[in-house]
Amino acid sequence: MTTEALAPTYDPGTFESRLYAEWETAGVFAPRGDGPAYTILLPPPNVTGTLHMGHAFQHTLQDALVRYHRMRGYRTLWQMGTDHAGIATEMVVSRNLAIAGTGETRDSLGREGFIARVWEWKQQSGDTIERQMRRLGTSGDWTRKVFTMDEGPSKAVIEAFVRLYERGLIYRGKRLVNWDPVLQTAVSDLEVVSEEEDGFLWSISYPLADGSGALTVATTRPETMLGDTAVMVHPEDERYAHLVGKRVKLPLTDREIPVIADDYVDREFGTGVVKVTPAHDFNDYAVGQRHGLPMINLFTGTATVNDDAPEKYRGLDRYEARKAVLADLEAAGLLVETRPHKLQVPRGDRSGQVIEPYLTDQWFVRMDDMGRRGMELVEGADGKPGSVKFVPPNWINTYRHWMENIQDWTISRQLWWGHRIPAWFDEAGRVYVGRDETEVRAKHGLGDRPLRQDSDVLETWFSSALWPFSTLGWPDEAAMRERGFDDFLPTSVLVTGFDIIFFWVARMVMMTDALTGKVAFDDVYMTGLVRDKDGQKMSKSKGNILDPLDIIDGISADALVAKRTTGLMKPKDAPKIEKATRKEFPDGIIAHGADPLRFTMAALAGPGRDIKFDLGRAEGYKNFCNKLWNATRFVLMNTDGFKPSPSRGGLGGDGVPQPATDAERWILSRLAKTAAEAEAHFAAYRFDLLAQSLYEFAWNEYCDWFVELAKPALQGSDAEAADSTRHTLLVVLESLLRLLHPLIPFVTEELWRQVAPRLAVDGDTISLQRYPQAADLAGDFAQAEADIEWLKQMVTALRRIRSELGVSPTKQVPLLVQAGGANELARLQRFDSQLRFLNRLERVEAIDGDPPPAAAGLVGELKLFVPLEGLVDLDAERARLDREIARVSAEREKSEAKLAKFSDKVPPAVVEQERQRLADWTAQRDALAAQRARLS
Incomplete structure (x- = not known):
């Protein structure tokens, strides 16, 4: 290990990128050794994406766990990878085509041509987030990284689909789904954002078919009444009990529909009568299934009215149809009332368009039996505990709620980019599923009959659900052996946000069990969301997004404003966002480096809570790194040319030092206790307590107190005490750097390379050194701890007196003491030289009578007096x-x-x-x- 002299100031920009490149080149991140396996799956970020604060938060915690276990001797695998992000990627590439101005579009290129362009774009821009993750210090094994569209994962997707279909767990059917009429595809619930918007509630009169009256129905979507197949009342509503079973005339149509009773109806809302449109509302769909109602789909895939509606409305956009329907109702005297109404409007998170519940043919996974098994794996069965543990444990309630209300999973998407569904249709519309067309023809004896492959692709959550085992080579046995399938599955812990318990965590649990018979992971550590300092969710529209790379490397105010105001969905918000940004960051954001950001994330990582990210905390932890840097410079200056005695060994070598002073015994005891705390906090996933414990030991006990307490020995005449102190300074610092390394890897590596040679430690990197263990540091230093705590109190009390009196730190003063017990008087004698050195005391004198005019203090039973004469007027x-x-x-x-x-x-x-x-x-x-x- 070769090193250059330590720079005089902490400047992370001079070494962080260099160190990461050295780690990666040396293969430090690959699984090694013969210890137990420890595996973490990186939740695969979108290939279209960039590193955001949520990534920085979760990746910091994962990296800390991986680095810690690597130093504990585990064969660590942090599985890297990215997701192909079907919808997002198609949008990006389509937008790039439009910007290019060549006239080429997705449709003009055709499926194969467009997919070729996507792969081209992926090669050029798709690795951005991986480069950014390296900047954060992510110590994953990049040689094993996986892209969900790679050959191996693609093969796993096809195999999973075929096996589940053959077991009757995948089927094709017509169901109601979330539909984006701009993207023209089904989307998952996670891709739908519902926000309260201003709307209207229209009351419409539905005449009874027998002419005996009418029912008034309230709706927020009057255009869908053209697809009504019933009106509904509560079965216990006495107002309408006599009407159940009768029929009403559906306005603007020539149809009659029944009056039905269902306890879904809220009797207190509106008139207590609601319309039922099973093909255009998820709750109505469930009612329609219970009552066997017809399903009338009114819209095309672009949300225009189709031929199932009355002729005059056909071809109209859904909102134009609304206007026409309302006008016709008013003309017919059937529009009873229009009033303002707040409602939740679902919009696609990619297109921003209102999502339409849409009845269409899709592929589904049956979830009843898989859901039951998913519950058993977490909650246990037959008196046995579950195999998957949630941390914090209360998140099992969220998991349970979803599993108990699970619906069949819509897995098809009407896109081109993704894993194409391995199903073929013949001319009669019969469907055949197989691994490829050749297998389908052979299996079903289809000969040369024309076949057409399904044009849909599988949603990305399907391939993500296979992540625990598709990344380990499944289903190819040779690949599974090569990638360590049996060693690294189950994975050790999944670190992810609570918002995807349904969409990813639960599905990995079920799919891993269904296809491999194994458990996906032992623990699931659920994180909260990263919010701004005021607790607001970070969003582009609010203009409060922070980019972790800007915190690491810095950004000017102008550049930050440009970043926050570019590409706003509402450009009119730009001036307001610019004003707020310039007020908060008038000089931009200074470069903090990766380590302060990481330590901030760890310190804020309370169990399962959202975190309020305050940049001031990162500034404080930059000062912490600087403190560590300066303390190391002090130690290096005071140990220059020092050679530790072989008899003492060292914590980085063969043993524990044999300390000569109480200060050394105290700091070694505190080191052992801090190591024990670190081990407990890692085991409990209490990163906040871990950061607090290490911060307190590093800043207060080592950098402040021990460095200060070491000075009397270093500058004294006792050569043995001086050498012993030098050795302990090095040993504890080297151990402290190893304790801190999982949280702040860059600065600890840079400093360790300076400190380790002084102790003749073998190895080129701190990353592969042994993590300090309390058992290795044990020593019976309880008395020294008590004595030094007393000395600290004495020093603090005397410094407070000097400060209150405004006495110069360099001026020597006398100290008078009184009424202490024999133990305290003995301590005074033992620590006389240290007290005089640390407090600039000209003498320490015990007195019996009344003291002269003096400033006073108290430590235990010992009264302290600093005479005022000569010090103050x-x-x-x-x-x-x-x-x-x-x-x-x-x-x-x-x-x-x-x-x-x-x-x-x-x-x-x-x-x-x-x-x-x-x-x-x-x-x-x-x-x-x-x-x-x-x-x-």
Whole structure:
């Protein structure tokens, strides 16, 4: 291991990218050794995407776990990969074609030509997020990375489809789905964003067929009434019980529809009568199935009215049809009322268009038996515990709710980019499923009969559901052996957001079990969402998005404004976003480096909670990295040329140092306890407590106290104490860097390469060093801990006195002590030189009688006095204290008077708050009075 001299200042831009390249080139991230396997699956980001704060959060936690277990000797596999993102990718490439201005479009290129363009784009731009992940420090095995459209995963998708179809678990049928009329494809619930918008509620009169009256129905979508197949009332609603079974005339049509009863109806909403349009509403669809109602689909795939509607409305856009229907209802005297109404409008997250419930032929996976098995794997069965554990455990309730209400899974999409469904149709419309057309023809004896492959593709969640085993070579046995299928499945932990429990976590659990008989993962660690500092969700429309790369490398104010205002769905919002951005970041964002961002993410990672990301925290942790840097420079300067004694060994070598001073024994004991805490926090996925524990030890105990306590020995005349202290400074620092490495890998590597040679540690990188274990650091240093804690209290008390008196840190002062026990007097004697060194004391003297005028302090039973004569002007100090006593007494009297005036109506919390204020003012007055008395 060769190193250059440590730079005088912490500048992450000078070493982070260099170190990552060295790690990757050296193959540090690959599984190695013969220890137990430890596997994490990276939730595959979209190939179209860029690193966002959610990625930075989850990737930090995953990387910390992987680096920790790698250092523990596990054969770690962090499986890298990206998702082909069917809808998003088609949109990007189609938009690129439009921007190019060549006149080429998706349709003009045709399926094969368009797919070729997608692959071309993927080669040029598809690795952006992987480069950004490297910048964050992601230590995954890139040599094993997988793209969901690669040959191996594609083969797994086809095999899974065929096997599930042959077992009767996949079928094709006409069902209601979420339909994007712009993209002209079914979309998943996750791709639908519902937001409250202003709309209207229209009340319409439906005449009874026998002429005896009419029912008034309220709807927010009057155009769909053309597809009504019933009106519905609650079975216990006495107002309408006599009408159940009768028929009404459906306005604007020549049809009659029945009046039915179903307890789905809310009797308190509107008139208590609702229309039923099974082909255009998911709840109505369920009602239609229960009552055997016809399903009339009114729209085409582009949301225009089709030929199943009355002729005059055919060909109209759905909103033009709405206007026409309302006009005709009003003309017929059937429009009873129109009033404003707030409603939830579902929009496609990609196109921004209103999603249409649409009745169409799709492919589905039967979920009843798979759902039951999915529950058993998590909750257990037959008295045995489940195999999959949720962390935090309350998320099992969300999982259970979905599994208990599971619906068959729509897996087909009307796209070109993706895994094409392995199904072929003959001229009569019969369907045949197989791994390829040759297999289909041979299996079914089709000879040379014309066949047409299904043009649909499988949704990306289908291939993602196979991720735990498709990445390990399944179903090819040779590939499975090569990629360690039996070693790395089940995976150890899945780190993901709660928002995809339904769409990904549950489906991986079920599909892995159904196709391999194995468990997908042992633990599922659920993270919250990363929000802005005010708790608002980060979004482009709000203009509050932070790019992790901007935090790492910095960005100017102008560039940040441009980034936040480019491509807004509502360009009119740009001025407001620019103003807010320039107010918050007038000078842009300074470069923090990857480590401070990572430490911030870990420190905020409370169990399952959303986190409020405040850039000020990252600035604080940049100072932390700088503190570590400066402490290392101090240690290196004070150990230059030092050679540790072989008899002492070292924590990076063969043993524990044999400390010569109490300060060394104390820091070694604290190191052992911190290592034990780190192990416990990693096991419990408490990254916040881990960060807090390591921060406290690094900043307060090592960088502040031990560095300070080491100075008397380093500058003293005891050569053995000085050498022992040098050794312990190095040993504890080297261990501290290893403790911190999973969270802040870059700065710890850069510093470790300077420290490790001083201890003759073998190895070229901290990444492959052993993580510190409490058992290796054990020592009976309890007495030293108690003594040093006492010394710290003494130093703190004396520094506080000096600060209050405004005495220069360089001026020597006497210390008088009184009334301490024998143990404290012995400590005074033992630590005399350290106390005098650390507090600039000219002498330490025990007294029996009253002290002279002095500033006082108390440590345990030991009274401390620093004589004021020669330090301050006694008359001026008396006058200052008199003024302060008067001020505090006045505040105390105000508080007393306020309490006396309070009536019984004053809230108890307000009364208690004022009582606490009175107690505080009283304590301040008494302390000042005692100090004034000593000056009399």
